[in-house]
Structure formats: structure tokens, C-alpha cells
Amino acid sequence: MISVYNYSATKICSAAGALATNFVATISNDAPAKGEKIITTFDFDLDTIIPSGTAYYSATLNGLGPYTSQASLCDEAAKSGDPCPLGVGHHHQESTSENTLSGKVVTEISWYDLNGAQILCAEITTKNA
Numbered sequence: 001m002i003s004v005y006n007y008s009a010t011k012i013c014s015a016a017g018a019l020a021t022n023f024v025a026t027i028s029n030d031a032p033a034k035g036e037k038i039i040t041t042f043d044f045d046l047d048t049i050i051p052s053g054t055a056y057y058s059a060t061l062n063g064l065g066p067y068t069s070q071a072s073l074c075d076e077a078a079k080s081g082d083p084c085p086l087g088v089g090h091h092h093q094e095s096t097s098e099n100t101l102s103g104k105v106v107t108e109i110s111w112y113d114l115n116g117a118q119i120l121c122a123e124i125t126t127k128n129a
Contacts, residue, residue: 013108013121020044020091020111025122032099032128042080042093044120050086053113062103073111073119102128 009030012023021044028039053073058066074084080093104127111119 009125011123011125013110013123015118015121018118018120019048019050019113020046020120023120023122025124027124027126030126032126034099034102034128036099037096038099038126040095040097040124042120042122043091045090046086046088046119049088050084050113050119052084053111053119056110056112057107058110059105059107061101061105073113099126099128 009027010025012025014020014023023042023044025043026041028041029036032038050073055071055073055076057069057071059068060066077084077086077093080095082091082093104125106123106125108121108123110121113119
């Protein structure tokens with residue numbers, strides 16, 4: 001199966017001084033059916049080692065919310081095969097999830113290091129019936 005990645009459903013919301021450079025976020029499908037798998041890909045470069053940090057998530061469903069959560073950055077990065085510490089150089093991370101919702105979902109993913117410096121930020125929008 002050939003994956004076609006959708007760039008229009010993702011928006012980079014990283015601050016100008018974010019630690020990740022050349023950041024590109026894509027999803028495999030911006031209109032997934034319920035139960036369909038979605039591949040989210042992050043490509044970015046780091047000029048410094050990131051030993052650990054926090055991943056923050058904020059989502060709305062059909063304009064309701066936000067629903068928020070946070071997790072260890074190292075735990076989240078390890079799920080895509082890129083364990084901590086995140087080293088200097090290029091990083092390619094892919095994660096697969098199953099769509100369990102119906103409607104418009106807007107998710108913001110923000111990563112911060114232990115000192116509170118932003119690593120990256122992406123906003124991902126999916127819509128389905």
C-alpha cells in the first residue's frame with residue numbers, strides 16, 4: 001500500500017526559538033473512517049541533546065474542549081522508535097493510531113525540555129463523518 005501524506009491538515013505552531021529546526025509534520029489521512037489507522041510523521045533536526053522533557057496534548061472535538069493531557073517526552077518518543085536522549089542530528093518519527101472518534105478533531109502537540117524550552121509544536125486536524 002502506498003501512503004499519501006497530507007501536509008494541509010498539519011500546521012507548525014513552534015515558536016521562533018524552538019529547539020527543533022526544519023520541522024515537518026504530516027498525517028497519512030485527514031479524513032479517516034472510524035477504526036481506520038492514521039500514521040503521524042515528525043521530521044526535524046536538533047542542534048543540542050534533549051535528555052528528557054514533557055509532551056503536552058490539547059484537543060477539541062467538534063469545537064468542544066479542550067481536552068488536555070501530558071506525558072513523558074521520552075515515553076512518547078520511544079513509541080516511535082526514537083528513544084531518549086534525543087541526540088544531535090535528524091530525527092524521523094512515525095506513530096500509528098486508530099481513529100476512534102467521529103467529527104472534527106484538532107490536536108495540538110507541544111514538546112518542552114526540562115528547562116521549559118519549546119522543542120516543537122504541531123497542530124493536526126482530522127475530519128470525518
